[in-house]
Amino acid sequence: MMLAAFSWVAFDRGGVLALVFLGLTLLGVRDTRQSRHSVLRNYPVIGHLRFLLEYIRPEMRQYFIEGDNEAAPFSRQQRSLVYQRAKGEPDKRPFGTQIDVQAIGYEWINHSMHPTTLPSHDFRITVGADRAQPYSASIFNISAMSFGALSANAVLALNEGARRGGFAHDTGEGSISRHHRVHGGDLIWEIGSGYFGCREADGSFSEARFAENARLPQVKMVELKLSQGAKPGHGGVLPGPKVTPEIAEARGVPVGVDCVSPASHSAFSTPIELLRFIERLRELSGGKPTGFKLCIGHPWEWFAIAKAMLETGIVPDFIVVDGAEGGTGAAPLEFTDHVGAPLQEGLLLVHNTLVGLNLRERVRIGCAGKVISAFDIARAMALGADWCNSARGFMFALGCIQAHSCHTGNCPTGVTTQDPLRQRALDVPTKSQRVFNYHQQTLHALKELVQAAGLNHPNEITAAHIVRRHPSRA
Ligand SMILES: Cc1cc2nc3c(=O)[nH]c(=O)nc-3n(C[C@H](O)[C@H](O)[C@H](O)COP(=O)(O)O)c2cc1C
Missing domain, CATH: 3.20.20.70 (Aldolase class I)
Known part of the structure; x- marks a missing residue:
């Protein structure tokens, strides 16, 4: 009886490990085959950490993946804008401006009371x-x-x-x-x-x-x-x-x-x-x-x-x-x-x-x-x-x-x-x-x-x- 219980536990542990291993292997295969994320193709499985950190707290991505924010030539906002536009995702922002419009150096384009309507953006x-x-x-x-x-x-x-x-x-x-x-x-x-x-x-x-x-x-x-x-x-x-x-x-x-x-x-x-x-x-x-x-x-x-x-x-x-x-x-x-x-x-x-x-x-x-x-x-x-x-x-x-x-x-x-x-x-x-x-x-x-x-x-x-x-x- 004791021996049977022990072997079940052993099987359970072994089985769980095998399942995890199988799951990670399948995830790895999927990562290398998908074409959306280059990081996952180069770093299958472990590359998900980047997206997890980004999901929990976007700022963390900079410290873990992209180096210190202050040293980075482009801000997260600038890069996000390009990523969104490149992926064809909506580039609208909710809630209002994210920059300090009272700050020295704030710049803007003057709008008109008579906006135009242009047929194309192919300038x-x-x-x-x-x-x-x-x-x-x-x-x-x-x-x-x-x-x-x-x-x-x-x-x-x-x-x-x-x-x-x-x-x-x-x-x-x-x-x-x-x-x-x-x-x-x-x-x-x-x-x-x-x-x-x-x-x-x-x-x-x-x-x-x-x-x-x-x-x-x-x-x-x-x-x-x-x-x-x-x-x-x-x-x-x-x-x-x-x-x-x-x-x-x-x-x-x-x-x-x-x-x-x-x-x-x-x-x-x-x-x-x-x-x-x-x-x-x-x-x-x-x-x-x-x-x-x-x-x-x-x-x-x-x-x-x-x-x-x-x-x-x-x-x-x-x-x-x-x-x-x-x-x-x-x-x-x-x-x-x-x-x-x-x-x-x-x-x-x-x-x-x-x-x-x-x-x-x-x-x-x-x-x-x-x-x-x-x-x-x-x-x-x-x-x-x-x-x-x-x-x-x-x-x-x-x-x-x-x-x-x-x-x-x-x-x-x-x-x-x-x-x-x-x-x-x-x-x-x-x-x-x-x-x-x-x-x-x-x-x-x-x-x-x-x-x-x-x-x-x-x-x-x-x-x-x-x-x-x-x-x-x-
Ligand atoms: C990876 C890389 C390679 C570059 N190679 C050249 C080059 O061969 N000839 C050149 O005139 N400028 C080169 N540049 C400079 C860019 O053409 C551009 O003038 C400069 O990066 C400013 O643009 P950006 O701020 O949009 O990067 C290179 C820039 C990068 C990032």
Whole structure:
């Protein structure tokens, strides 16, 4: 009798353990097969802890999963907004404002007593109107991020989202990879100081290779990168072990050898030479809009470029102003935090200089630097931008949880890794839909702001529409 009771208890314990084990195994299988959550695909079973913490108390997610809130570049509210829009969930908020409208620095857009009604949120701007192949660009596009910094699946999902939404996908300086070409979304081809995709074996610029890529119908514009807000004047290295055959193929460099982007260009060294180089790129591309991207440093160096435009009569079709607050795969802390002008100051300087020289009508201005919401776009437009780019906004749409491991290859959501297993977690059909949704819903929200302000296009938003409470007015 005693023996029978004992064996029942033993069976009970063993049975329960077996059932738990079976349950967890089934959960694990389900996690790896579902496509909604990249974290669960990479961390089956244990990844539920993240969602449990989020459910019990959303703030905890930041401490357990996403690092300390104060150190995180984007607040939970900003990321939630992107996640909601990307997932197609309602982005309305209950109960009222969640920010302190009495605070110094509070900013708003003035609404009108005569709101407009607009037929569409597909706001566009023509770049290079008098060139052979002008481009009708959306006013919200994917900022430069290279294949190499991003995984193949991330590039595939971004490009398919861009194709569906009719907006542009900037290649980043890592050039055009095979993954950029699968879906056929519009590309802005970025040329950095490493001349990837258009270089000779010694790293110098190759006209023939440039023309070959630039003439691809999928390439709509060419962007020469002078600097990037997160690390201006720094350059970069993709270490040899990370230079896979696919990356080497896209960049035109040897496999497994350090891939260097020098801090400055070798194809030109003066402002006049820069403009002549841009003109040459435009010719070689068959007349596609050609411009440059920079973060403002010494103002006089920018003024020298502007002066060279007047002297030579050569103008870039566009300039993209990047703010010091912009993102990167990796950069020294001092550079991310203390080098280069922030977006608002840089943008205003470029806009005002071009207005003063009577060149503003001929040069379009794009901008990037923590542009996430429709209000961020409206604010940039008020300061002179014609369009905005977002890098990390679209990374959030891909499922990035701001884990700060882009440089380690261990990205938990498969966005910034070359590890084939980790990037499998990023399901391309699901995430391309989210990229599309985020773009659509942000522009829809912008349409509502523009309507409320009584305007017909975001490019009618001026400094007079945006107000900020300043300490001197408090
Ligand atoms: C992972 C990553 C990779 C990037 N790679 C490039 C690049 O190759 N070329 C470039 O001009 N900017 C690059 N950037 C900068 C962005 O294009 C953009 O200018 C900057 O991040 C500001 O946008 P954000 O605040 O929306 O991220 C990169 C940014 C990130 C986050």
